[in-house]
Amino acid sequence: MGLLDGILGNAGEVEIEKLEKELAEIIIEGEKIESGYNVLRDYFVFTDKRLILVDKQGVTGKKIEYHTIPYKNIRHFSIESAGTFDRDAELKLWTAGLTEPIEKKFGKKSSDILKIQRTLANYILK
Template identity: 35%
Template sequence: MGFFSATDVSVESVMAVFNTIRETVFLTNLRFVKVDVQGRTRKRVDIISMPWKPVNRFSAEAACSFDLNADLKVWVSSGPTPYEIKISQKSGAAAIQRIFAQQILAPKG
């Protein structure tokens, strides 16, 4: 992408990458990165890089088993409102939730 490379930090490894309608989300062992491409020309890019340490909870919601998308909400200690991420069915919502649980419940160093 040019904005982010897991090789920039030698100890960082990418665990999952998934796309939504206009976002790309990277989950690494050190942080999660949300890249939001905005505007009709898709030239405006908003990048949020959040280390796992301030992430204190998450929730996933799907209307029913036939729902194609799940809504993932991620709360961090510094903000009152969660980050919201849409996860498509083909992105593997269960695997993404497992990564979030492992990273949030891991001992914070």
């Protein structure tokens, strides 16, 4: 992910090994990380059981909020691919208990939005 993508809030894919180390105390026994994406310091992770949103707070980023969304609580979602002039792809998730969607932007070259759609569909539509 380039610096400009980060500044614009676009997400880029994170290596699974790095996520496994950072989330070692969060992931439960038998849970498998499928993929993860970061936006500057924050990131979100798809496992075979849930979606984890990680929000690093403060100047140092030592304070961290881990927000878990079980796939069963995602009511619907949408993706929008990047276009010629619109350089980013978007993901929107509507969850139980929230009226507004959770939105994430992805850089045109930094990720495969269709892979994300397949991952969500695989777990939500079971």
